[in-house]
Amino acid sequence: MKLETLELTNFRQFKNGKIDFSTDQDRNVTVIHGQNGAGKTTLLNAFTWVLYEEANFDTREDRLVNEGQITKAAPGSTLTVKVQLTFFHENDRYRATRTVDYTKQNNQDLDGEMGNPSFSLEQQSSPGNWDRLSEGQKRVKQILPDRLRSLFFFDGEDIEELAGVDNQEQIQKAIQNIMGLTILERSISHLKQVADEFEAEYREYADDEVEELFRNRDKLEQRIEKKTDQIQTRKDKRDELSDRIEEITTQLENIDESSDLEQALQAAKEERSSVNTELEAVDSTLSSELTKGGTLALALPVIKETSADLEELQENDLLGSEVSADFLDTLLDRGKCVCGRPLEEHSMYYERVEDLKSEVGVSDIGETAVRLIAAAEHADEDYRDLEKTLLESLERRHTLADELAETKQKIADLEQELDNLTLPGDSGTKSPAELKKEREEAEAQRESVSQDIGMLIEQRKGLEDDLDAVSADLENAREEQEQATLAKKRWRAALQTRAEIESSFNKVQNAVRKLADQRVSTMFESIAHKDLSAEITDEFELRIRQRVGDQWTELSKGTGETQIASLAFIGSLVAIARERYEKDTQSSYFTGGIYPIVMDSPFGALDDDHRRQVARLIPDLGSQIIVLVTDAQWGGPVESEMEDISGAMYTLDFDDGTGDGNYPETRIRTEKALKVDY
């Protein structure tokens, strides 16, 4: 789908106006900018209204008619509100038109009475000729499915929320939507009901033993549910405490007396965390070296001694020098003799080994001894490498331990200084010392809640294991009555079908998650700072991580990077849909498509650097992008980045209508338009 033109008549503050979107491949962005309240959000709503009869305004959602026109209209007269969108889809040109009439009842009626909206979709048959399609609305929903609407027509200020642990559901839903998986989800839920009905029937005819198993299963399920609720309650509590801790930190940073101390304290804590992370990495290196190297270190003498003994036996022909033909073949294939000499084809040594093949007998001991001697040769070298790594790691630990002690002392000193700031703030607010104490209490509480969560998760795991055992017993139970056998078969069939659909659902969902993850990561890394990376985790969280030393830590929410990552996620879905469409696969769920992105205010409250980064990312998000932006966001880096890549540019000139009896109105002024003839 590629958007061509949007025409508005009497739609909210637009008396009339037309926008030609850029359909150029290289300059795929259309920019529409205007001051706050000029009508950007109205334009976003114009798209959704014409296509789906959906509009979402802050005020007077039902009042679509232009205020000035209805006021001026004579009583009894009718005004038509019209939005028309022309677009291309799969080589055909379409024209979607939605209208609604407003009839002015009397002189005092400034709203008009709204009639029934009507919709038409026409397809161009030849230049200037349009054929009306019989099921226009249905066709529109096939071209751009309703469920994808919020992915491709969105308010940029809202999408920042996609990043962060609280929004797994949105990410998961978006991934399901892009593949049309919601239909499978409904089937799973339906099959659950079916299985429940058969289960009830089975229980009715089952014997006491089976009924007892069912009762046990129910109890376990209830206990698991209770544990899950308890875990969730504690997680909410932990999040609440984290928010409070963050809030206190911000407060302390904003109080003049404590500002510098608090900032220094946070920096010291970050340093402590980074040193600890590095210490863990060094310990992990040591563990992995020790796990085999420890044995090598202690056994090196016995290896060397045995190797020398065996060599002596070999020299004195006490081992049986013959080796197997297979072993000689291995040496020839490897191109290296046990003595370390290269065995190049046609060389003297190669031929000697070849000749030995005709003489070989069977002596496993001799062969084992040759292998042992060869292994001993590199054991010494391996030990030297190990010793070097162990010594270096110990030295690094030493340095890090000193740094850690120093940082801990710094933290203690800064905390002491904060404790001394006992005077309340200007407006009688808490003193820095009181705030710090409150934060410490919240931190202790959070630690205790986190431990509870861990314990509850363990307990739930135990219950789940018990549940698996009871479910297996139920599976294996034998039935006396025929009705019970039949009901059990049906019940199991429903459960099995559900499990199979669930498994396919999870597989597809996970495959799409991985694709989205790769794309988000590539897109994000191409634009963001080199020490940052974005990923969609196995739990469907869009996370941004920052490299600190050799380790990665999670970046906090609310940064410009979250906006970039969220946009990259939308871009990844557009790309997946496009790829699927171009692959031309037969799918029962979703055949993909090429979709435009229409975004309102993608720059939010970002600083200039992040605005520049977002502006650079925008053209890569899809094949056609329409950006609605305030004048304040447009200036500076955004304008300089986007001027050359935009194929069309419009200004929304807003006249608030004060002064001379006029009404608020927005006119669309063309700044730049690429002319394309169709």
Next chain:
Amino acid sequence: MARDHIKYDRNVAYQRLVDEEEVFSTYVEFFMFCAALGYSRDEKVPQAYKGAEHKLLWSHIEGTELFETVSKCIAYQETEDPDVLDDQERQLEFLAEYAASGAEIAAEEFETIGDDLVGMVTRFVLEESPGSEAERSESDVSNLL
């Protein structure tokens, strides 16, 4: 058919170094460390495998070149008989006897409750290893030990 496993007991050292602190990733790796330790101290528990609880498969030894080498070398030094190089049963028995002793030594050496078990084991390995005294600059090690 040759025996494909040997029995051994897991004492407190296994619990600390494998289960709790994960200094060693697997029981097999720690078992082999203990066997090498027991042998280097020339201490073993005769027939420690008799009545022991846990099973150690020969395939786990055979699957790692170093472990197979150590197993054969210890067995050869014990018997001075080259035939033992292909006798997995006897090799397993020697390993189990030395590992039982090594585990007791490890339990004593690493019994101190502290949070630096990885450091302790590393220093212990460097101190115990007579492997390359000639190459090692003593000052390097003594500074860190």
